[in-house]
Amino acid sequence: MKEHNLADLEAAFNEKLKQDIRIEPKDWMPDAYRKTLIRQISQHAHSEIVGMLPEGNWITRAPNLRRKAVLLAKVQDEAGHGQYLYSAMETLGASREESIDDMHTGKAKYSSIFNYPTLTWADMGAVGWLVDGAAIMNQVPLCRTSYGPYARAMVRICKEESFHQRQGYEIMCTLMKGSEEQKAMAQDALNRFWWPALMMFGPSDADSTHTQQSIDWKIKRHTNDELRQMFVDATVPQAELIGLTIPDKDLKWNEERGHYDFGEINWDEFWQVVSGNGPCNAERIATRLKAKEDGMWVREAAMAHAEKKKAKKAS
């Protein structure tokens, strides 16, 4: 094996980034790059897992058999996506269990959007349409992220998620073609989820501590504000098409920029929810923690049985 000094290794790493060659698990990488990836991928994985809860809230009350099956499949996909992401994270030498514990203690974050409650069936529409829509905006560029296992997980996830947003929008369309009560339900869901959906892209570029380094490392491909603008531009016409009103009086098309201008996000609310004071933060964590604790004896039983079987085979 060749001896390498740190400068050579770093130069080789940077050269790969420059040429868009993927970094793979056993390749040398700067510690900070590894740490940033573990933080971002685990945060992403936790978001998928916690993200099961607001929609899971409506599975048992889905209004018909088709919607029930679709919602089950969608929430199950989220578990699957969490699994793909933990799997990518584990290639970096991180432990899934420790990482999940970090989420339970609040040390590791997940997307704040899941700290908002789902109050009506229309929220299943709003979440699929807006939250998955925003997630896809974030995720599509990540298919080209510099770390191989993460990029490959994202390719899989993006392929599977295309149905998520469509099913959400379909729910909204159906409601908007329905009774007055249904239309009001849809509008109310949009009113509650619009701003939190915009917050999903994170703090504005001026306040984002990680963005520049992540872009240099090609972990991120666009800034938060760029992605947010793309989302607004894509979503506003979809709302108008079915007769929904975006709850923002400052929203208007800016001919010069070729983009929508939109109002100021309530950053107070954003930081409060991030730091644990959203409507459902405590409940989400408590639910996940309970699942883990209630499942402890099950996991132990399976291990104990596997070891007994192994011992029997050996003897």
Added chain:
Amino acid sequence: MKNSLFTYTLRIADDSLILGQRLSEWCGHGPIIEEDIALTNIALDLIGQATSLLEYAAQVEGKGRNADDLAFLRFENQYFNTQLVEQKNGDFAVTMVRQWIFDTFRLPFYEALQHSADKQLAAIAEKSLKETKYHWKHSSEWIIRMGDGTEESAKRVNDALQLLWKFSDELFFMDDVDRELMSQGIAIDLESLRPAFNERIQFVLQQATLQLPDSKWKLNGGRVGRHTEHFGHLLAEMQYMQRAYPNMEW
């Protein structure tokens, strides 16, 4: 005959529907992510079976109701699932024992039903059998892991067996509905399934180092619309949207 076939189909459909509904309560709360996904897969299979069966039941009935009307707009005593499948999830051991008893019945049942003179039921059975084979493998393996796992898991799975075994006999419940359809080669003589059922039960229990409860006491009632107290709550939740907002498209 039409009435009997309608009731017979509903009995099969409701078992799948109600157990699917129960299992879907686990989604997001499983003991580990992989098992969460597995439980949801089983729930999805069961909801799919229920949908096909309810569509057929609606067609047999011929009164303009559809599968959703049947799933969401009947009263409590018009559901004909066994009491076993409506029992609450409890801990993972209760869920798995309930599943395992049910799968162990469903396996020989679908094997037989795929030869039914009713082509529609036979086709549904053939497709569902493949799913059920996997469900049975999954639940049986868990019974073995828990029974022959730790002290705690052995106790929990044994408790679950004590709790649920008395509901197992209802799976073999038969009345005039069955007898009428049996004479036409449509329904299955459930008594004929007992040897296969018992053999599979013992096969798994032995590996799990578990034993059946001593008591021979058996409960039934679900097949004729008499349910346990949990059932009304399950329906209240499942029917909420259709009851609160009648006659709407979703």
Added chain:
Amino acid sequence: MAGKDWPLWEVFIRSKVGLNHKHVGSIHAADAEMAVENARDVYTRRSEGISIWVVESSQIFASDPADSDALFEPANTKIYRHPTFYEVPDGVGHM
């Protein structure tokens, strides 16, 4: 062991008859049977596979990227192993 996550398994899927098994990711499982089932539920929800291999991650020994020059570069100069190295007359057709 108490409360610890199950061991990690690498998952390989054959997507169609005639193709190789290909690495798709990993899952946790207590034993091999469970690993196959978990892999089925996680990685073949959309009919992505017809056969699954699993192997405990700790059992995989991988080449070191630092050795890749020594391992793989020597083959690059052996161009005579490829058919395009050889010249044949135009009229000969497919060979």
